[in-house]
Amino acid sequence: MDIASLLWLLLPVAALSGWLSAQHSLNPKKQEKATQKLSPDYLQGLNYLLNEQPDKAVDIFIKLLTVDNDTVETHLALGALFRRRGEVNRAIRIHQNLIERKQLSCVQREQAVMELGRDYLRAGLLDRAEYLYRELIESSTFGVYACQQLLEIYQQEKDWQKAIKIAQKLDNSGLNDYKPMMAQFYCEQAHDYQQQQQLAKSQALLYKALEMDKRCVRANLLLGWMAIERQQFKLAIAFFQQIEQQNPHYLAEVVEPLHLCYRALQQQPTFIAYLHDVLQKQSNFVPIQPLVQFIKDQEGELPALAFVTEHLKKHPTLQGMAYFLNLTRAKAHANCQLDLNLLQQATLQLLKNNPDYQCEECGFAGKTLHWQCPRCKQWNTVKPI
Ligand SMILES: [Zn+2]
Incomplete structure (x- = not known):
């Protein structure tokens, strides 16, 4: 000793x-x-x-x-x-x-x-x-x-x-508002039931989560994905589109499932109109991938490049840069191809290394959306970047 x-x-x-x-x-x-x-x-x-x-x-x-x-x-x-x-x-x-x-x-x-x-x-x-x-x-x-x-x-x-x-x-006891946390607990239970294929129970718990906290994005996401599994695409769209009102920080999470629903319903233009509409209202929302793809398919590469260039001026993001380089490379002179290739690879690598989500409480960053931060254990603090 x-x-x-x-x-x-x-x-x-x-x-x-x-x-x-x-x-x-x-x-x-x-x-x-x-x-x-x-x-x-x-x-x-x-x-x-x-x-x-x-x-x-x-x-x-x-x-x-x-x-x-x-x-x-x-x-x-x-x-x-x-x-x-x-x-x-x-x-x-x-x-x-x-x-x-x-x-x-x-x-x-x-x-x-x-x-x-x-x-x-x-x-x-x-x-x-x-x-x-x-x-x-x-x-x-x-x-x-x-x-x-x-x-x-x-x-x-x-x-x-x-x-x-x-x-x-x-x-x-009135000391704090525990309802958003309780809504997360209902979502946890719902998720467990979903894993066991007990979908009715899971759905009932998700509605309870929304009763507890009508801004519970997670409940809407889970309900939306359940509707997709049942091929109820219109219902799924309704759940996903409510998220803009619940908490626009999570809008990036609905782009992919909404795209899937509108494709299944063969209503691609309605999806694009929705994205444009949200883009007008939410300046932080960057649904660039489906928009570029749509403009490219419908109008060709030049209008798509014009859209990306305009977008980059307002929102200089790595993702925007990657699309810009991709579209520019296609029409660039052979002498520049090698340089542009290098630049695009570097941008893609940076995108790969960059975290997609960050906790606004403790700064924890990662590639997965955690509803409870793994570091500070707070609920609803990890958000898409
Ligand atoms: Zn945290």
Whole structure:
């Protein structure tokens, strides 16, 4: 054991001696009595330390601190210190020792239970933490905290049913709006049912998600794709087109499925008209691929190139650049072909390396749309770039 650890383990003793000197100034008789009781144990504790038996030493020092109204705070502080230092087993021993004491007040006991719950969470013992926090749900002091911890646990366990119940309880407390999160939990359940081919159940849950949060883009996307699977293309279009009102940040997600629906209905011009219409209203929306393709098919390469050039002036994007190079290359002089090829390859490589989605909360970026950010664990914060 190194010197730092030794010093650390002496902390309880320092805390105790601080407490004892405070007692001494107030009550010399009490101090004398405590010192008499302390001496042999204290020496034995030191002995364990010197013999590199820190666990036994810690047990002795914990025992030295008798639990009463004056020392509960010291016990709690010590437990929290051990936990912060990553010595969770010691923190657990301190908090368990506290909870077993009958002389604790109701609030003190609840606080010790809360701390023990934190120890269990830190140790990854979710079921034990859940058991403790359920005890505290109705506490006027720690109830909200316990519910928030339970919400974290149920999300980690992917127990969406329980997560919905506890989020509802938190939502009722009025501290925060938990409805968008609850809508995501319904979507998670719906997604699970969809995987099991229980489509009716999945659909019912997605409608519940929309009842909870009418701006839940994910529910509309899932309902739209389910409609496509049933070949109900008009219904699918209705779901996808609502997303513009729900949250225009996600418009890029509907281009591909809408294209698919309109193709199936042989209504390509209606799709293009819709894209032009949205493009007018949403300046950040760049549905360049289907528009370029359509203009190229209907009017030829020159009008398509004119569209891309105009578009690039307003929205200088890598994707626009890639289309520009592609169209320019076709009509370029043979001498330039090689350079343009190189430029196009470099642009495509940059596009490949660029993330498509980013969390507006923590900056996490990637190629997949996560409804819960893998880094900061927030819901609805990862958006298409
Ligand atoms: Zn994040």
